[in-house]
Amino acid sequence: MAETTRREIMLGEGSGTGTGQNLTVGMGPAHPAMHGIIRILAEIDGEIIRKADVEIGYLHRAFEKDCEVGGWNNAIPYTDRLNYVSPLINNFAYANAVEKLLGIDVTERCKYIRTIMSEISRVCDHLTCVGASAMELGAFTVFLYMIKAREFLWELIEDVTGARLTISYGRVGGVRADLPDGFEARVRAAFKQTREVLDEVHRLLTGNRIFMDRMVGVGALSREETIGYAITGPLLRAVGVGYDVRRASPHWAYDRVEWEVPTQKDGDNYSRYLVRMAEMEQSMRIAEQALATIPGGPINVDFQGRPIDPDTYVDLGKQGKTEGLLLLPITLSPNLQGQNRTALERVTAHDKRVVLPPKETAYGSIEGLMNHFMLIMEGYGIRPPQGEAYFASEGANGELGFYVVSDGGDRPYRVRCRPPCLPPMAALHRMIEGEMIADLIPTFGSVNMIGGELDR
Amino acid sequence: MDGAAILERLRARLGSSVIETHAQHDDHTAVIDRAALPASLSLCRDDADLGFDILMDLTAVDYQKFPGREDGPRFEVVYHLYSLRWNHRVRIKVRVDEDDAVVPTAVPLWPIADWFEREVWDMFGVRFEGHPDLRRLLMYEEFVGHPLRKDYPINRRQPLIGPRI
DSSP states (O other), X not given: OOOOOHXXXXXXXXXXXXXXXXXXXXXXXXXTTOSSOOEEEEEEETTEEEEEEEEOOTTOOOHHHHHTTSOTGGGHHHHXXXXXXXXXXXXXXXXXHHHHHHTOOOOHHXXXXXXXXXXXXXXXXXXXXXXXXXXXXXXXXXXXHHXXXXXXXXXXXXXXXXOSSSOOOEETTEESSOOOTTHHHHHXXXXXXXXXXXXXXXXXXXXXXXXXXXXXXXXXXXHHHHHHTTOOTHHHHTTXXXXXXXXXXXXXXXXXXXXXXXXXXXXXXXXXXXXXXXXXXXXXXXXXXXXXXXXXXXXXXXXXXXXXXXXXXXXXXXXXXXXXXXXXXXXXXXXXXXXXXXXXXXXXXXXXXXXXXXXXXXHXXXXXXXXXXXXXXXXXXXXOOSEEEXXXXXXXXXXXXXXXXXXXXXXXXXXXXXXXXXXXXXTHHHHHTTSBHHHHHHHHHHHTOOHHHHHO | OOHHHHHHHHHHHHGGGEEEEEOGGGOOEXXXXXXXXXXXXXXXXXXXXXXXXXXXXXXXXXXXXXXXXXXXXXXXXXXXXXXXXXXXXXXXXXXXXXXXXXXXXXXXXXXXXXXXXXXXXHHHOOEEETOSOOOOSSSOTTOOSOXXXXXXXXXXXXXXXXXXX
């Protein structure tokens, strides 16, 4: 029999006599108090959950199968839809796994961009998680505040990627476009506002009697079980294990910035909340430092001349007036309307096997055109050598791994996503058994289940 | 321990059960004979110098249409192990044929293997001997076939089944 919960001790409720018949109830797949499509079959004795079975798969979209039918870059939009709260991290992790398979390295500037954008996404994810779990406990104000803060950050993401949710910003070999002008100032302003919100939330929740009654000691998992269930991310750090992929195997620019791995020791919902709150501050620290030290990267300004805009450049190329065109500088406008040569060179690898040439080169020179064709035509495209590679990045919920296998063709032979929120869901029944039905809600919230990556 | 030393330790302790090893892209990998899999995984977890306490990922690959491997064993079950203590990784692989697609379970070693193995069974039809409750994880019980097998067409449709009452 499960141990008595803290709540039972406080309220003096009995744990049931065990003589009556237990009742089996199904929660979900569509339940107003659950922000995700899963089904929990719970055997209850009074209000105590005695046994639980978690059913998943309601959002299965055959991500891994779909990846096998298109080119390597075609999987990028699918990765957006894994963890749709922080899609940038998925983009970059997948792209990096393919780069590992190809044996190429992205530019320094691109590494910083990936770091900065991943950290902004992580803050978005934690804001959503904490906000939503607080709302489910009745703290609607907190939810509104946090969604407000997330809006500041999503505006930043929109500035860079052109989209809010399905951003498809990563590319094998780089990113889609450079950071816009004045981005650093906007990030600092948004972080200032986010910090104010976090401060407010701290004052509203941390130490709040109602909140703590619902969170402290609830949904706890021991250190041994957390490790046995391969749980990573905030849930692992909440039991006192300071494992973070960004620290354990630093990639991108994580080894060039100063930050800490926040941990707690109790492993209950409250510890998870505290870890997430602390991590948001660390993420903002990383992004700020990376923005301050981001390298410019090569920009070719090799001659004097009046810059022309990309559209005119492309038109000239289409008309065959290509003489001297490649030497012309192009007006920088790093938005998503027209790629331009100099901006693209800063953020993508110099590897013609992988990276599409800028439109100006594709239209302006026969080499560029051939390069473009070789990457676009069916049967050509990106073709990593035969082999396999596993790349792990720190997603918002833990280790996000991509295991990719190539048969030497232009399509992935196998793409496996190691979803960070599957292990906590596998262990969810251990967290809720012996607790009350009402405790299921904050526990489920603290796990931060994201259907997209759980069911793929 | 670096990757080469891990593979060396595995070879020393398991002898001829280690069929082949490689370190492609710095991911150190050992292909293990199926009969020695439980022993190998226990060794990985319990050996003080190896100390792989986390089963980070468990998946499979169907090599039916892989150039040059059409006739070999069809499935590879892939274990990614990580050691919190030593911060190192290793990949263990087991090859099985289609008509004998059975692998010993890892549930007694790591409880997470429960769901991972259910997913592999669901997607590839590889059975895990000794698994306490080998049900489908993502698809529904009435689903016919195993969708991630290479001979399962991507456009095959199956009737949707309503909720069980």
